[in-house]
Amino acid sequence: MNNKLKGALTLLLILAITAGFCFLGVNGAGDIKLGLDLNGGVSITYQTVDPNPTSEQMSDTIYKLQLKAQGYSTEAQVYQEGSNRINIDIPGATDANEILAELGEPGTLQFADSSGNILLTGDDVKNATAGMTNNNGKNEYIIQLTFNDAGATKFADATAANVGKPIFIIYNDSVISAPTVQEAISGGQASITGLTDYEEATRIASTIRIGALPVQLTELRSNVIGATLGQEAISTSLKAGAIGLGLVMLFMILVYLLPGFTASLALVMYTGLELVILQAFEVTLTLPGIAGIILSIGMAVDANVIIFTRIKEELGLGNSVEGSIKAGYSKALSAILDGNITTLIAAAVLYLRGSGTVKGFATTLAIGIIISLITALFVTRGLLWCFVQFGATSPKLYGVRKEIKVIDFIKFRKIAYTASAIVIITGFVFLGMNKASLGNLFNYDLDFQGGSSTNVTFNEDLSLEEIDAKVSPIFKEVTGGDASVMASKVSGTNEVIIKTRTLTTEERTKLYKDLVDTFSVDENKITTENISGAVSREMKVDAVWAFVIAIICMLIYIWIRFKDIKFASASVLALTHDVLVTVAFYAGLKWAVGSTFIACILTIVGYSINATIVVFDRIRENLADPDMKKDFGACVNTAISQTLTRSINTSLTTFIMVIVLYILGVSSIRDFTLPLMVGIAAGAWSSITIAGPLWFDLTNWATKRRADKLAKEKAAKAEAKTTKKAANN
Structure with missing residues (x-):
């Protein structure tokens, strides 16, 4: 089989797979689960x-x-x-x-003996999970019970007194399980066996967990x-996403020529495969989930940019197209893997430790990263080789990178540090001012601090667009322009639920009067309740812990991969810089801080760490040169200059996706994408002017400290030798 035929068959196969994924993805897009903000529930x-x-x-x-x-x-x-x-x-x-x-x-959970004596309650249960174990080659379904300290003592006493007898697990006066005690059990853990299947184990475990409530509830x-954004908003957002993706593809083709064209085809496959996987795994898609997709698209483009930049460099050295492609992929592999694996570690930690919004973000981000790796490392590469086999071996089709002009970033690092410090310190000043004027550090949204929920029954069935145009303005006027007003419909009725900041008695009276005067509604059919934040204190704690653990895990990974804690320390400091800059804008411009704030910060973290690792990978590579190892400043300047095009182009492609969503999206999406743009700009700035210089300063500090230590040890030895000599004399 000649090369052209082989290339043609490979190209047809890739195009067929791409078309298949796109057909399945687009055809089944209506089956993707959407969150309350997109589709109601x-x-x-x-x-x-x-x-x-x-x-x-x-x-x-x-x-x-x-x-x-x-x-x-x-x-x-x-x-x-x-x-x-x-x-x-x-x-x-x-x-x-x-x-x-x-x-x-949700009700009460009790553990009782055969005489009806209550042995434990739901308060004593810490957790219950379904599982499967292998017993002599046969799978058995079990429930693992974990008790708190008080429950562990009670359970040990209960099992000791009831060996050979059943203990009845009672939920709302109904027995859901009655396992027989085999032996006295201490240590606070136990297993329920003899279950029919995994579904039964899951159901009972779930009931035990939900039954372990401090209070009894009734429906x-x-x-x-109905959706809070509306079908028109969803359609607009999808169009914005398609336009943004189209512009990114056009940018890639114009800048990277034939490789950019292959990357564009790979992005089409990426989009189709993403849609298919969202359907297959029944992922619920919300605004934070969309953020994860945006970030993963940026990382997919970034992987291609790193590779294509390397190919251009190899062509600039006079290598053949075939040799340049091989060398480009080989040399880019470490940076791509380190950047994506680091972000994937963060996504895994966020999913396992986080909850709600954090889980949704982590899910779409992890899916996107895996797909982006596949498309960048295999699909784009396969397409490039197809065109090479067709005879596309002219360097002009790939672009030749001319000699890189090395910029002295180290010289200007103090200016960069000062500029960043001014922004961050200004942010802290605004936090203090907000505390004085708003009572809080930030302009917290309903998700964080709660507010009022008003239920209005209208005389006719209003569409969401009519609600936004006629009803929401009344609420905004009463609340003094509250930007967090959210309206949703109760399907099949004329009821509308509007959530605002907490209303005063005077505001509530005026609101009711305005609604009656404008819509002739029955005032008796208007009710208002104060609500707590949907993001509870525990969820906030979960998010913070997930963030901290993710940072620690990324730091450890970078430390191991680069074999130098200074790389890890500098990357975390640069990442912290990006978060603080974004927080400064949140404080200064009083952007609403809600559940999407968490996703926004997490997006910036993932984007920032990836950009920094690309620079550090070049520094590590340059350190193999003996001359560079003698001059850390030259090493850093060269590395940043070598990756400057990549840093700018990746930021531009990601920025394009976000800014199109900002321009064409609805207000809630604009509120989300605006901080993202700040984060992208901060990430580009830190990867170019902060991260490398920080490593330089940390390395110089460590080198000086080591030299001082050696000097002191040498002086101590000399002094000891002199003392010994004097004593001998």
């Missing part, structure tokens, strides 16, 4: 049986219900309404009765809620 309100629960009981109950609700969707939200109500929003669901049947009525109401 089911909203259920529970009320405590005890009319006066404590704040601690409510907080603990909300957190445990959040864990349960995430079994239906990672983007589920649970928040307090009034003093003794809890609302659960489950995106993507359309049948409230089905959800209620599956969720079950108050359930509704199917």
